[in-house]
Amino acid sequence: xxxxxxxxxxxxxxxxxxxxxxxxxxxxxxxxxxxxxxxxxxxxxxxxxxxxxxxxxxxxxxxxxxxxxxxxxxxxxxxxxxxxxxxxxxxxxxxxxxxxxxxxxxxxxxxxxxxxxxxxxxxxxxxxxxxxxxxxxxxxxxxxxxxxxxxxxxxxxxxxxxxxxxxxxxxxxxxxxxxxxxxxxxxxxxxxxxxxxxxxxxxxxxxxxxxxxxxxxxxxxxxxxxxxxxxxxxxxxxxxxxxxxxxxxxxxxxxxxxxxxxxxxxxxxxxxxxxxxxxxxxxxxxxxxxxxxxxxxxxxxxxxxxxxxxxxxxxxxxxxxxxxxxxxxxxxxxxxxxxxxxxxxxxxxxxxxxxxxxxxxxxxxxxx
Amino acid sequence: xxxxxxxxxxxxxxxxxxxxxxxxxxxxxxxxxxxxxxxxxxxxxxxxxxxxxxxxxxxxxxxxxxxxxxxxxxxxxxxxxxxxxxxxxxxxxxxxxxxxxxxxxxxxxxxxxxxxxxxxxxxxxxxxxxxxxxxxxxxxxxxxxxxxxxxxxxxxxxxxxxxxxxxxxxxxxxxxxxxxxxxxxxxxxxxxxxxxxxxxxxxxxxxxxxxxxxxxxxxxxxxxxxxxxxxxxxxxxxxxxxxxxxxxxxxxxxxxxxxxxxxxxxxxxxxxxxxxxxxxxxxxxxxxxxxxxxxxxxxxxxxxxxxxxxxxxxxxxxxxxxxxxxxxxxxxxxxxxxxxxxxxxxxxxxxxxxxxxxxxxxxxxxxx
Numbered sequence: 001x002x003x004x005x006x007x008x009x010x011x012x013x014x015x016x017x018x019x020x021x022x023x024x025x026x027x028x029x030x031x032x033x034x035x036x037x038x039x040x041x042x043x044x045x046x047x048x049x050x051x052x053x054x055x056x057x058x059x060x061x062x063x064x065x066x067x068x069x070x071x072x073x074x075x076x077x078x079x080x081x082x083x084x085x086x087x088x089x090x091x092x093x094x095x096x097x098x099x100x101x102x103x104x105x106x107x108x109x110x111x112x113x114x115x116x117x118x119x120x121x122x123x124x125x126x127x128x129x130x131x132x133x134x135x136x137x138x139x140x141x142x143x144x145x146x147x148x149x150x151x152x153x154x155x156x157x158x159x160x161x162x163x164x165x166x167x168x169x170x171x172x173x174x175x176x177x178x179x180x181x182x183x184x185x186x187x188x189x190x191x192x193x194x195x196x197x198x199x200x201x202x203x204x205x206x207x208x209x210x211x212x213x214x215x216x217x218x219x220x221x222x223x224x225x226x227x228x229x230x231x232x233x234x235x236x237x238x239x240x241x242x243x244x245x246x247x248x249x250x251x252x253x254x255x256x257x258x259x260x261x262x263x264x265x266x267x268x269x270x271x272x273x274x275x276x277x278x279x280x281x282x283x284x285x286x287x288x289x290x291x292x293x294x295x296x297x298x299x300x301x302x303x304x305x306x307x308x309x310x311x312x313x314x315x316x317x318x319x320x321x322x323x324x325x326x327x328x329x330x331x332x333x334x335x336x337x338x339x340x341x342x343x344x345x346x347x348x349x350x351x352x353x354x355x356x357x358x359x360x361x362x363x364x365x366x367x368x
Numbered sequence: 369x370x371x372x373x374x375x376x377x378x379x380x381x382x383x384x385x386x387x388x389x390x391x392x393x394x395x396x397x398x399x400x401x402x403x404x405x406x407x408x409x410x411x412x413x414x415x416x417x418x419x420x421x422x423x424x425x426x427x428x429x430x431x432x433x434x435x436x437x438x439x440x441x442x443x444x445x446x447x448x449x450x451x452x453x454x455x456x457x458x459x460x461x462x463x464x465x466x467x468x469x470x471x472x473x474x475x476x477x478x479x480x481x482x483x484x485x486x487x488x489x490x491x492x493x494x495x496x497x498x499x500x501x502x503x504x505x506x507x508x509x510x511x512x513x514x515x516x517x518x519x520x521x522x523x524x525x526x527x528x529x530x531x532x533x534x535x536x537x538x539x540x541x542x543x544x545x546x547x548x549x550x551x552x553x554x555x556x557x558x559x560x561x562x563x564x565x566x567x568x569x570x571x572x573x574x575x576x577x578x579x580x581x582x583x584x585x586x587x588x589x590x591x592x593x594x595x596x597x598x599x600x601x602x603x604x605x606x607x608x609x610x611x612x613x614x615x616x617x618x619x620x621x622x623x624x625x626x627x628x629x630x631x632x633x634x635x636x637x638x639x640x641x642x643x644x645x646x647x648x649x650x651x652x653x654x655x656x657x658x659x660x661x662x663x664x665x666x667x668x669x670x671x672x673x674x675x676x677x678x679x680x681x682x683x684x685x686x687x688x689x690x691x692x693x694x695x696x697x698x699x700x701x702x703x704x705x706x707x708x709x710x711x712x713x714x715x716x717x718x719x720x721x722x723x724x725x726x727x728x729x730x731x732x733x734x735x736x
Binding site: 036041311322 | 404405406408409410411412413414433434438441442443448449450658659661671675676677679680682683684686687689690691693694695
């Protein structure tokens with residue numbers, strides 16, 4: 001059911017197809033984030049138009065509001081939010097650990113206070129699975145602990161807990177239409193990451209993820225950990241790098257054998273008036289754009305670039321019109337999706353090495 | 369160029385076609401309001417999908433920000449905001465008179481302070497035309513004074529000024545691809561309204577408007593004034609009732625010979641979490657909707673009603689997601705446009721009397 005076919009490889013990079021109950025995912029793939037069962041400021045139809053195939057929703061947020069049982073009564077997340085393509089839910093781990101002083105971890109699970117009303121709640125591996133089964137996503141994640149990346153002793157303990165929790169998640173799951181992915185932890189420490197990758201691989205799940213990156217470590221550390229982990233994770237299962245990233249991060253990680261990405265970057269930048277291009281970011285509030293009849297990016301085929309000038313987008317931002325966030329989200333998501341589609345095409349046609357070197361050269365020029 | 373063909377009548381009601389440079393308007397027609405060169409929270413593509421053919425933009429707002437000269441340099445309002453169907457701009461009169469203490473009227477024009485930064489500005493009839501020529505709408509409005517409806521002496525003076533200003537607007541206009549409409553004033557006073565309707569008719573403009581209603585008078589007064597004025601305004605020119613209205617107002621006014629409407633109601637209600645139906649309004653924050661799998665209106669064919677439950681819409685509102693305003697705006701605008709299309713069809717097929725009596729009966733039931 002959750003077979004993964006690799007169509008082509010180029011070095012460590014792979015172009016594949018992951019089959020789910022809601023259709024095929026052509027990998028590498030970028031998932032826009034729909035935290036509260038909506039990718040902020042755009043409709044599912046607009047998401048389809050920018051080429052999105054997979055979206056991520058957050059288990060913690062939907063458990064808190066409107067509640068996973070309500071979502072289940074409304075027919076599950078696909079029906080509730082009107083998205084009939086694949087959905088991935090995280091396990092809530094990352095959000096809960098972000099609550100810092102408002103959560104307490106023990107070997108069995110985590111007790112925490114809601115960010116909405118301070119009410120007390122508890123997640124265990126079994127609870128995280130039960131919620132994700134109510135939500136009904138196609139890909140669900142094991143409950144893990146994402147700890148600060150440099151505290152070796154603590155990271156080690158958190159990794160061991162994450163492994164036990166992954167086993168409990170696997171034992172707890174009851175739906176056979178959801179692919180459970182395990183999560184490799186271990187901070188910036190290569191030896192811990194190796195141990196974790198070996199353990200998670202041993203569970204023989206339909207896919208594997210690399211967690212705990214893009215949380216404060218350097219770019220070199222991140223790329224090095226991805227490389228280390230992907231030498232161990234099985235070749236015939238999709239690899240998901242959680243919460244990443246920028247265009248450069250995505251290129252660097254596809255090079256190192258990653259297949260699935262998610263990130264709030266394109267939609268968050270949009271709500272902060274920034275347009276993302278493959279090599280740059282434009283702050284559209286800048287007065288230089290007031291009179292600029294050009295689109296954000298002449299080469300971009302998105303609805304926004306086909307129909308609107310920078311001058312109009314700046315006007316919407318200055319006038320605090322909601323349409324600004326909509327049009328910028330459309331553009332920013334399409335930028336990342338087009339980048340990853342171009343990479344996929346390059347892998348299939350054997351041009352990936354040239355693609356990467358052209359990308360890195362162009363980026364270098366841009367930084368100078 | 370701006371010919372108006374009447375295809376059918378039923379009593380005072382008319383179904384017609386008004387030809388503009390950006391295509392035909394099938395009347396009666398409802399124009400959503402795009403104050404700042406955007407109908408709030410939706411894209412032009414979504415506006416087309418709900419069947420909008422005409423939209424209104426506000427001269428005062430666009431003069432203040434981003435400036436009519438900038439809009440002209442960007443190719444005019446149609447290009448700037450990506451709307452290739454007809455646009456109507458008001459003259460700024462209504463907005464300026466809403467500034468109350470921050471404006472001073474003389475015989476030649478009005479001096480006022482910007483609501484954005486308090487800077488001083490001056491509109492004259494000539495200035496209002498010059499701005500509207502820069503914006504480039506298909507229908508432009510004479511500069512008028514909209515005064516409080518019950519102060520007879522003041523209303524009389526304001527009406528006489530409005531007449532002089534209409535003549536100056538007509539003399540000032542230089543573009544032949546814009547239809548200038550005159551505005552009848554006179555508050556709630558039938559004799560003043562008659563004088564005004566006769567004067568405005570005498571200018572032989574391509575269309576005529578009724579201003580100064582829906583500003584505090586009763587519904588009966590409003591309908592009575594519409595009736596009085598439309599006995600005088602020429603049959604062979606479109607009649608535009610400014611700033612109206614609710615479903616009932618629209619039915620009552622089409623019955624009395626009005627062809628064009630605009631109102632912020634559907635989009636404003638949407639941003640206040642209310643769904644408009646032909647006979648009702650739903651406050652979707654209501655806890656009763658939390659678990660409600662039904663669409664807003666089972667009979668509605670809009671994107672929102674075809675794909676979303678009340679439970680989901682309530683979730684978006686509670687979670688403060690922008691998509692709520694988008695989906696409610698789509699539904700609310702389509703409600704008014706479908707109502708007016710059904711009336712047009714009834715006029716053409718000779719069923720208008722039955723349509724109105726069924727509508728009024730249903731509304732009466734709903735009130736009881």
